[in-house]
Amino acid sequence: MTEKKVSGEAAWIGELVDRYEAPLARYVRRLVGCPDRARDIVQEAFMALSRESPGRLNGHAAQWLYTVCRRRAMDVRRKESRMVSENEQAVMDRVALGPGPEGIVGEREEMGRVEQLVTELPDAQQEMVRLKFGGGLSYKEIAEVTGLSVSNVGFLLHTAIATLRKQMDPDAKRQGNMR
Amino acid sequence: MKLQDDPRLTAYALGEVVGEEKARIEAELANSPGTTDEIEDIRRVGEILTCELGGSQGTNKKTDQAVSKKPDVIRLAIRIRRWGIFAAAACVVLSVGLSVFVPSFYRTKGWSHASRVKSIEESMSIHGQADASAETEQPALQLVPNSVISKTTPASNPTAQPGVDLWAVARVNNPTPKQFIAPSSTDQLAVRIPQSRGRNIDLGGVGKNRQDSSSGLPAVESLVTTEEAAIPFKHSNREVEGILWLDARENPTGRLPAEKEETAGDAWAYMDIKKDSSLSADKLSYSYMYHHSLNAEQNSAESNAEAYDTIQDNPFLIVDQKNALSTFSIDVDTASYSNIRRMLQSGQRPPKGAVRIEEMINYFPYDYPPPTDGRPFSVNVEIAQCPWQPEHRLARVGLRGKTFAEQERPACNLVFLIDVSGSMQPTNKLPLLKQAMGMLVNKLTERDRVAMVVYAGTSGMVLDSTRGDDHATIVAALERLEAGGSTNGAGGIELAYKIAAEHKIDGGANRVILATDGDFNVGIINQSDLVNLIEQKARGGVFLSVLGVGMGNYKDSTLEKLADKGNGNYAYIDTLAEARKVLVDQVGGTLVTIAKDVKIQIEFNPAIVKAYRLIGYENRILAAEDFNNDKKDAGEIGAGHTVTALYELVPIGGHIDTPSVDPLKYQPQSQAVDATTPSIASRSGETMTVKLRYKQPDGDTSSLIEQPVVDGSLAFSSASADTRFAAAVAAFGMLLRDSPHKGSATYSLVSDLAGGATINDVGGYRAEFQTLVQKANQLPISEPRP
Numbered sequence: 001m002t003e004k005k006v007s008g009e010a011a012w013i014g015e016l017v018d019r020y021e022a023p024l025a026r027y028v029r030r031l032v033g034c035p036d037r038a039r040d041i042v043q044e045a046f047m048a049l050s051r052e053s054p055g056r057l058n059g060h061a062a063q064w065l066y067t068v069c070r071r072r073a074m075d076v077r078r079k080e081s082r083m084v085s086e087n088e089q090a091v092m093d094r095v096a097l098g099p100g101p102e103g104i105v106g107e108r109e110e111m112g113r114v115e116q117l118v119t120e121l122p123d124a125q126q127e128m129v130r131l132k133f134g135g136g137l138s139y140k141e142i143a144e145v146t147g148l149s150v151s152n153v154g155f156l157l158h159t160a161i162a163t164l165r166k167q168m169d170p171d172a173k174r175q176g177n178m179r
Numbered sequence: 180m181k182l183q184d185d186p187r188l189t190a191y192a193l194g195e196v197v198g199e200e201k202a203r204i205e206a207e208l209a210n211s212p213g214t215t216d217e218i219e220d221i222r223r224v225g226e227i228l229t230c231e232l233g234g235s236q237g238t239n240k241k242t243d244q245a246v247s248k249k250p251d252v253i254r255l256a257i258r259i260r261r262w263g264i265f266a267a268a269a270c271v272v273l274s275v276g277l278s279v280f281v282p283s284f285y286r287t288k289g290w291s292h293a294s295r296v297k298s299i300e301e302s303m304s305i306h307g308q309a310d311a312s313a314e315t316e317q318p319a320l321q322l323v324p325n326s327v328i329s330k331t332t333p334a335s336n337p338t339a340q341p342g343v344d345l346w347a348v349a350r351v352n353n354p355t356p357k358q359f360i361a362p363s364s365t366d367q368l369a370v371r372i373p374q375s376r377g378r379n380i381d382l383g384g385v386g387k388n389r390q391d392s393s394s395g396l397p398a399v400e401s402l403v404t405t406e407e408a409a410i411p412f413k414h415s416n417r418e419v420e421g422i423l424w425l426d427a428r429e430n431p432t433g434r435l436p437a438e439k440e441e442t443a444g445d446a447w448a449y450m451d452i453k454k455d456s457s458l459s460a461d462k463l464s465y466s467y468m469y470h471h472s473l474n475a476e477q478n479s480a481e482s483n484a485e486a487y488d489t490i491q492d493n494p495f496l497i498v499d500q501k502n503a504l505s506t507f508s509i510d511v512d513t514a515s516y517s518n519i520r521r522m523l524q525s526g527q528r529p530p531k532g533a534v535r536i537e538e539m540i541n542y543f544p545y546d547y548p549p550p551t552d553g554r555p556f557s558v559n560v561e562i563a564q565c566p567w568q569p570e571h572r573l574a575r576v577g578l579r580g581k582t583f584a585e586q587e588r589p590a591c592n593l594v595f596l597i598d599v600s601g602s603m604q605p606t607n608k609l610p611l612l613k614q615a616m617g618m619l620v621n622k623l624t625e626r627d628r629v630a631m632v633v634y635a636g637t638s639g640m641v642l643d644s645t646r647g648d649d650h651a652t653i654v655a656a657l658e659r660l661e662a663g664g665s666t667n668g669a670g671g672i673e674l675a676y677k678i679a680a681e682h683k684i685d686g687g688a689n690r691v692i693l694a695t696d697g698d699f700n701v702g703i704i705n706q707s708d709l710v711n712l713i714e715q716k717a718r719g720g721v722f723l724s725v726l727g728v729g730m731g732n733y734k735d736s737t738l739e740k741l742a743d744k745g746n747g748n749y750a751y752i753d754t755l756a757e758a759r760k761v762l763v764d765q766v767g768g769t770l771v772t773i774a775k776d777v778k779i780q781i782e783f784n785p786a787i788v789k790a791y792r793l794i795g796y797e798n799r800i801l802a803a804e805d806f807n808n809d810k811k812d813a814g815e816i817g818a819g820h821t822v823t824a825l826y827e828l829v830p831i832g833g834h835i836d837t838p839s840v841d842p843l844k845y846q847p848q849s850q851a852v853d854a855t856t857p858s859i860a861s862r863s864g865e866t867m868t869v870k871l872r873y874k875q876p877d878g879d880t881s882s883l884i885e886q887p888v889v890d891g892s893l894a895f896s897s898a899s900a901d902t903r904f905a906a907a908v909a910a911f912g913m914l915l916r917d918s919p920h921k922g923s924a925t926y927s928l929v930s931d932l933a934g935g936a937t938i939n940d941v942g943g944y945r946a947e948f949q950t951l952v953q954k955a956n957q958l959p960i961s962e963p964r965p
Contacts, residue, residue, distance in 0.1 A: 023232055023233055041601075044601045044604070075661045114228065114232075115231055115232070118228070118232065129228060129232070130232060132228075133225060133229045133231075133232045134228075134232035136233065138195060139190065139195045154187070154195070155186045157189055157193075158185075158188070159186075161189055161221055161224055162189075164228070165224050
């Protein structure tokens with residue numbers, strides 16, 4: 001592989017990491033619960049992405065990333081529910097889990113208000129919102145990632161946005177743009 | 180109609196509706212006053228959501244805030260994850276508006292730093308690589324994966340001390356974006372923390388003008404006791420100064436950057452860089468830390484995280500009173516050969532430490548006759564001319580374990596302990612293992628038992644001990660295995676041993692089979708604890724086999740040690756054929772131990788042999804007195820296994836270059852006495868006596884086999900095909916290691932030797948060897964490496 005090609009792909013992946021790493025991590029985290037696991041899943045996905053050729057993904061990198069992450073997250077969930085743990089406590093002692101109670105409190109404070117509202121949505125709606133706005137996917141892409149129908153995606157998003165609108169109002173209108 | 184409650188309105192507002200449908204909605208909208216506001220509202224919510232949930236914008240905002248707290252300082256925060264799949268250097272969190280992504284980091288996880296988290300230097304051992312090719316015309320904010328800065332750094336840093344160092348580097352971009360500055364220039368800041376504690380912090384630019392900035396800096400005493408270190412630095416050329424903070428505490432409070440999702444194992448480093456007029460946030464492109472060892476082998480670009488112990492060839496030893504006995508433990512491991520094959524096939528020269536000649540020789544089956552005297556193995560010795568040193572003799576000691584017909588083999592109680600961490604995902608890892616295990620399952624009968632334990636972020640049983648003929652259940656459990664998560668070897672090992680003990684078959688083969696790519700990177704990672712556990716369980720009659728799978732982050736020395744201590748063997752699986760060889764064809768040998776603690780001791784006759792050299796087995800050498808010490812652990816031999824050892828002998832009268840020691844003044848002149856009054860045995864004409872000690876698999880006391888050997892003056896060409904082939908493999912190994920004893924060996928000699936010895940090549944292993952010799956011969960001559 002030539003230097004030029006390497007740096008071209010690096011730039012390509014670098015941009016994707018910049019754009020999607022954080023939203024993917026938040027998305028996956030809601031699916032698997034554990035921030036550490038979520039980060040590993042996201043980074044594994046980028047690692048896998050680095051083996052794909054940009055041409056093959058043909059503009060569908062985001063959809064690809066979300067699909068891969070979602071599948072992995074689901075695997076993790078399935079596996080964890082399947083496993084019979086030997087000695088729950090002994091294992092827990094060794095496994096690095098996410099932030100402790102203090103960490104979680106800190107995280108809440110850190111979380112933007114919008115993020116917080118999104119977190120309070122029902123799981124399915126929340127997932128749609130994260131895919132649509134976090135990942136910038138179209139309805140059709142979301143449908144492909146999640147296996148739902150396009151109209152189902154539309155309904156969930158419509159409901160989610162209606163809820164969010166009510167909760168943001170009147171703040172959202174006054175500020176115009178929360179940034 | 181009420182468009183407000185219609186999902187189509189949302190879809191339309193978000194730009195999801197096109198074509199006829201869009202026209203239809205627009206027509207409806209025209210008749211629905213008030214919907215314009217609706218649409219505006221939805222779009223605004225969408226914008227906010229995109230802004231808050233989207234990618235780098237969010238990070239940027241937080242970064243800006245962090246920087247704005249200290250207007251004169253640019254803070255770069257570097258998360259250092261102590262364990263976990265990602266060597267943390269990839270997670271540059273607050274680097275000003277820039278994430279760094281370096282895929283090659285992902286291969287550099289592993290045991291070495293996870294196993295020793297106690298000292299800060301090691302806990303921060305990040306193996307980083309970045310940006311050696313920055314001289315090319317790239318936008319300033321870009322990192323090039325797979326290029327290696329550690330390659331350039333030590334060369335341009337002549338005063339660096341040997342040892343393991345931690346570097347923090349911040350790059351200051353040239354203000355003119357077009358003129359990107361190469362990393363060896365003075366525009367880099369590097370802070371080096373020497374490995375030895377309590378030493379001064381060395382600091383300086385990496386480049387030519389390093390001396391400009393490396394003087395007059397305060398020392399930081401032991402990083403371990405202070406837990407926190409603030410290292411001021413100043414770079415005279417760029418007039419950049421600041422403070423590097425290292426924080427070894429877990430969850431350093433009060434200084435966490437915006438992202439809160441780190442685990443307890445994370446440590447942080449910060450680089451506060453004081454701005455001057457020539458430096459602003461947008462000119463600081465990134466920072467990273469990396470662990471850097473000046474040990475040339477680890478340092479080399481090729482040897483990412485693979486760990487190999489260095490090996491010194493056994494020297495020639497003069498047959499005198501001190502060295503007349505050569506004692507070693509047998510070794511039936513074969514992983515080195517598979518590993519070398521993998522490297523050669525990918526056009527890479529194996530590092531010398533990866534070349535274990537005895538494992539290469541023992542990879543191949545030899546056609547020694549099986550035992551006929553009721554003992555668990557036969558001993559077959561042959562002496563012939565040494566092909567790479569014709570005035571020397573080559574002695575081959577070959578053992579052959581007894582074989583069982585399939586129905587006679589002892590029942591197996593197997594517990595598979597399978598690494599399902601994310602790194603096991605590639606098709607040459609877990610999927611390959613699953614296939615091979617599927618083949619093994621077909622061989623199991625109602626007498627056998629199989630269980631499966633997986634380990635990753637947590638560990639658990641996926642198949643409780645199941646009768647071997649219940650193929651459907653076992654296969655279904657296999658099918659469910661998926662890779663993902665991080666690795667905690669120890670919890671799973673305990674569970675696996677527990678299941679094995681619960682279902683122990685007396686007189687059977689009770690074995691835990693650990694299949695991993697060698698990374699145990701979550702949880703208790705104290706290697707000696709792990710080794711102790713395995714040793715203790717082996718005494719209880721449950722042995723451990725280790726299957727190394729995959730490539731890249733595969734840890735040769737760790738896995739071998741585990742298998743050794745668990746009275747087990749260790750094989751490396753890289754292809755389905757190899758997996759089949761290990762798990763199916765050799766199911767007898769891999770799984771059924773027929774003798775344990777097998778030691779070989781050879782006494783050489785000084786009247787015939789002047790000096791000798793054991794080829795390979797460097798890490799298997801035992802003290803002479805260990806031979807009769809039944810407490811001393813040694814290697815195991817499995818059903819049908821062959822074990823081969825080669826000695827190069829210098830006949831009496833031959834020339835030998837060994838450094839001589841002055842004659843001892845106060846000792847009796849034993850040499851002279853021996854020469855003048857030889858013992859009766861030394862006049863027997865025997866070259867040597869081969870002695871073996873072994874224990875039954877469940878026994879505690881050893882039995883002895885003794886066999887004198889006379890050199891029949893065989894020419895090499897008259898030696899058996901097995902001896903000739905083993906000699907070829909040994910010569911190949913010596914060439915790959917650039918052994919000082921390689922004599923006249925060349926790749927074409929190896930090829931000739933092996934070429935005449937490929938008879939009975941069941942499985943085609945010897946033919947494949949020939950292709951590897953060709954590959955090695957075509958590799959460019961490597962730079963000298965230790």
